Amino acid sequence: MSADTLWAALADPHRRAMVGLLLTRPMPVGEIVDACGLSQPSTSKHLKVLREAGLVRVRQDAQRRVYALDPAPIAELDAWLAPYRRLWNRGLDTLGRRLDETADDPRDPSPKD
């Protein structure tokens, strides 16, 4: 599963919501539909994306499909974060100094139009 697939899957707020929902417990599609307020087809499509990113697994229970979170891929994100975490842990002041020298501009100089 490419990193891109993972990032793309989580880039969508509805999908993050679903993942967050499944954090509490596994859940059949119907409940996810109710919780997210999306249509059933749309929900199923999002779940498919999550499946393909390896973020969820399905168990079949009669006609129902119960989705459960698989947090393993998220470890990949964690690994990606590591170098940055090092930055903001190891001295926000060091970084701050670097940024102070560096920013004689406000955060975003683009004309807000």
Place this chain on the structure above:
Amino acid sequence: MSADTLWAALADPHRRAMVGLLLTRPMPVGEIVDACGLSQPSTSKHLKVLREAGLVRVRQDAQRRVYALDPAPIAELDAWLAPYRRLWNRGLDTLGRRLDETADDPRDPSPKD
């Protein structure tokens, strides 16, 4: 800065590459163009997205714009990750059991067509 903006900014692989590049040191646009192999306009547009997500800052040096990483927003991701990290740290076996009960299906049952 909404979480969506941040995720969207990082969802693009070129932008992640730029962020990773700026992890080593601040850098003017020209160098980023060379390193990423994108056109200069495209690069500028990506940098704008990163700016608007608060991930980079600009310092003006004569005609050059030197971009520097601001890892602060990434802390937001780290916070988002926390609950999941708890899952995979605190007993992959517990989770594993949950998934085993749960998965009598291969990872993704969708017809690979």
Place this chain on the structure above:
DNA sequence: CCTTTATATTCCTGTCAAGGAATACACCCA
């Protein structure tokens, strides 16, 4: 078998983001 229930898939449409080319803008220097 036929119906009901639960979910997946297809079709269609509108929106949005990405990329290149051309152009505008800002700054330095002579």
Place this chain on the structure above:
DNA sequence: TGGGTGTATTCCTTGACAGGAATATAAAGG
């Protein structure tokens, strides 16, 4: 002030994705 350099912006086209409606599929139960 004019030219050169470095960067941003605009315009346009194209491709990807989201969402709804309708439909297909799968399983359970009578």
